[in-house]
Structures are given as C-alpha cells and as structure tokens.
Amino acid sequence: MFFYRNLVTAKEIGKKDRSIAIGGFDGIHLGHQQILKKLNKEASKKGNHSLVFSFEPTPKEFFSPLNPPSRLTKFRERYNLIKNYGIHEFFCPNFQTVRDLGPTEFIKKILVDGLNVSSVTVGDDFKFASNRLGTIEDLYIGGEQYGFDVNVIQSVFKDNDKISSTVIRNSLDAGDLEISNKMLGRDYSMSGRVVYGRGLGKKLGFPTANINLNRIRAPIKGIFAVRVEGLDKIFLDGVASIGNRPTIGGNKELLEVYIFDFDKDIYNELITIHFIKKIREEIEYKNLDSLVHQMAKDVDCAKVILAA
Numbered sequence: 001m002f003f004y005r006n007l008v009t010a011k012e013i014g015k016k017d018r019s020i021a022i023g024g025f026d027g028i029h030l031g032h033q034q035i036l037k038k039l040n041k042e043a044s045k046k047g048n049h050s051l052v053f054s055f056e057p058t059p060k061e062f063f064s065p066l067n068p069p070s071r072l073t074k075f076r077e078r079y080n081l082i083k084n085y086g087i088h089e090f091f092c093p094n095f096q097t098v099r100d101l102g103p104t105e106f107i108k109k110i111l112v113d114g115l116n117v118s119s120v121t122v123g124d125d126f127k128f129a130s131n132r133l134g135t136i137e138d139l140y141i142g143g144e145q146y147g148f149d150v151n152v153i154q155s156v157f158k159d160n161d162k163i164s165s166t167v168i169r170n171s172l173d174a175g176d177l178e179i180s181n182k183m184l185g186r187d188y189s190m191s192g193r194v195v196y197g198r199g200l201g202k203k204l205g206f207p208t209a210n211i212n213l214n215r216i217r218a219p220i221k222g223i224f225a226v227r228v229e230g231l232d233k234i235f236l237d238g239v240a241s242i243g244n245r246p247t248i249g250g251n252k253e254l255l256e257v258y259i260f261d262f263d264k265d266i267y268n269e270l271i272t273i274h275f276i277k278k279i280r281e282e283i284e285y286k287n288l289d290s291l292v293h294q295m296a297k298d299v300d301c302a303k304v305i306l307a308a
Contacts, residue, residue: 001083004091005056007114014051014089017118019043020111022053022128026165027072028081030185031156035121036085038151042119043088051089051115052082055098061216062095070173070219072165077191091115103134107142119149126152158182172219175278187227187274188220190255194266200248201256204292206299208241208256209266211273218242218253223279225302228259230271236262239302240273243282247291258299277305 004010019042021035028036036052043050056075061068073081075092082090101109106129111117120139128134136152143150156163163183171179172188181187192211201208209228221243227235238259244251257273279301285291 001079001087002089003079004089004093006093006097007091007110010089010091011114011116014049014116017046017048017116018051018089019046019048019119019121020051020053020115020117021121023123023126024058024165025052025054025078025082026058027168027184028078029163029165029168029183030158031123031153031163033085033185034156035123035153036082036087038153039121040086042121042149042151046118048118049088050086051091052087053091053115054078055095056092057095059095059099062099068216069166070169070217071215072168072172072188072219074191074214077189080191100130103129103138104142105129106134107138107146111142111148112146117146117148119151121151121153124152124154169219175220175222175281177224177275177277187276189229189272189274191270191272192255194269194271196267197254197256198248201258204288204295206258206292206295207263208258209271211255211257211271213242213253213255215253218255220275220278221253222281223298225276225279225305226257227274227276227306228257228271229274231259231262231264231266231269235274236260237303237306238262239279239298240275241282246282246284247288258295260299260303279305 002013019039021039023035025032039050079090126136139150161167168180168183177188194209195212197210224240226238226240228238229235236259238257240255240257242255244253279298
C-alpha cells in the first residue's frame with residue numbers, strides 16, 4: 001500500500017483515477033469495514049486505484065492536544081488494518097494543512113485536482129472542511145459539477161446500538177470488552193515493540209514483556225486476560241496490565257504482559273496483545289507480597305477465562 005503525507009507526492013505518484021473513502025477510521029470497526037468493502041467494489045468496477053483519505057493527527061487531537069479522546073488505534077495499527085483490506089493507497093496529511101479549506105475548495109483542490117477522484121465513499125454522518133461545514137449534499141453537488149460518483153454507507157447497528165468509535169471508546173473505558181469486540185468484529189488489540197523494563201516482574205516470579213503505549217491516553221486500563229500474537233505460529237495465553245503501577249511508584253502508563261509457560265528473550269519483538277476479558281481494576285497494594293499474591297490470583301482467573 002502506497003502512503004502519502006502530502007498532496008504533491010500523491011499527485012505525482014498516482015496518475016490513475018481513484019475511488020476514495022474519507023473518514024477518521026479510528027478502530028476500523030464494522031461500520032468502517034463496510035465503507036472499505038464498498039470502496040474496493042467501486043475501484044474494481046471502475047478499474048481505479050482505491051485510496052483511503054484520513055488525517056494525522058486526528059481533528060480532535062489537533063483542536064484538543066492536551067486532552068484528546070483516547071485513540072483506539074495508533075497510526076501504525078490503523079495503517080496495517082487498512083492495508084489488510086487490499087487498499088492501494090493511504091493519503092494521510094497533517095490536519096493543519098487542510099483545516100482552513102471550505103467545502104468547495106476542499107472538493108476542487110484536494111479531491112479533483114489533487115487526487116483525480118472518480119468516486120467518493122463516506123458514512124452517513126460524514127462532515128468535512130473548515131468547521132465541519134461540508135455536508136454530503138456538498139459532495140453530491142461537487143460530483144455533479146466534476147463528474148464523480150458519491151456513495152453513502154448507512155450506519156451499522158449491533159444489538160440495536162449504532163456502531164461508532166465513540167461508543168467503542170466508552171465501552172472500553174467501562175471495561176466492557178464484549179460490546180467493543182462485537183462492534184469491532186474482532187478482539188480489541190494493541191501492538192508495540194517489547195522494551196527493557198526494571199526487571200521487577202522477573203524477580204517477583206512473573207516476568208513480563210513491557211510495551212510502551214506511545215499514546216497520550218490509553219483507551220483501557222486494568223488487568224486483562226489476553227492472547228499474544230507475533231511470537232509463535234499460535235496465539236499465546238497470558239495476563240496483561242495497563243496502568244501506572246502505583247504499588248511501585250510508577251508515573252507512566254505502561255502495558256505489561258505475563259505470558260504463561262514462556263521463557264524466551266523477546267526484546268525488540270513486535271507483538272500484538274488481544275484483550276479477551278477484563279479481570280479487575282488496577283489498585284495500589286501496601287507491599288509487594290500483597291501484589292504478588294494478587295498476581296497469582298489474576299493468573300488463575302485468566303487461565304479459566306481463556307480455557308472457556
């Protein structure tokens with residue numbers, strides 16, 4: 001999948017007409033997946049390249065840099081999920097470079113002159129351009145003027161609830177992985193490289209793989225039954241903790257994973273943690289003995305969950 005951060009590069013490399021999907025695509029949930037499937041059908045029907053158009057940072061992160069909503073997917077995770085759908089190109093400019101464009105200018109400068117648009121696919125709640133003034137009706141008008149098709153994908157519902165990144169984010173924050181995983185169509189996961197830690201887990205009898213979150217705010221916190229991908233041909237069972245580690249005076253959010261019956265050097269390995277069920281909240285213990293006792297109970301609990 002070709003990746004472009006600016007319009008000049010996208011225009012120079014991509015000479016072919018494009019079928020384009022536009023959106024935030026945080027999480028690539030079932031609603032996003034319907035948009036991507038429609039995008040691929042459009043591109044195939046027209047003989048176009050398929051292109052996903054998103055932003056980095058996200059608009060909400062841009063306007064609220066110190067207190068943005070948590071991300072379901074980091075950029076690399078979002079990129080890989082989109083790539084898995086066989087998309088040809090990913091255009092992800094810095095939001096600041098397009099934030100001041102009005103609807104008509106956005107359509108003409110970005111979609112028509114810059115990206116050779118042949119068709120546009122969006123969700124039914126799509127807004128665009130400066131101050132979110134652009135509507136789907138503006139896209140239809142632009143399509144009539146410049147000769148591109150507009151496809152609007154209706155919202156997807158699960159158990160009578162509208163699927164959205166916001167609903168998934170709220171369910172993860174509440175520890176309800178059942179709802180979030182249903183709306184994602186898969187287990188919620190986080191990826192990252194294993195980094196060196198303090199080695200305390202090994203001394204306590206629970207050696208953990210430490211992963212920097214590289215997020216302003218994690219969407220989930222607590223102790224979880226998990227499966228680990230990337231170290232073997234099969235997923236490996238384990239228990240994970242996301243939090244500040246208050247018992248040992250931690251001040252930075254970290255993802256730590258204890259993999260059952262595993263003893264290999266995996267530093268710098270890229271792994272993916274699939275979250276199956278929340279066990280409990282992170283709490284501060286009076287001493288390390290109390291922490292170790294609880295960790296043993298967490299392991300037993302996780303094994304029961306993962307064996308079900």
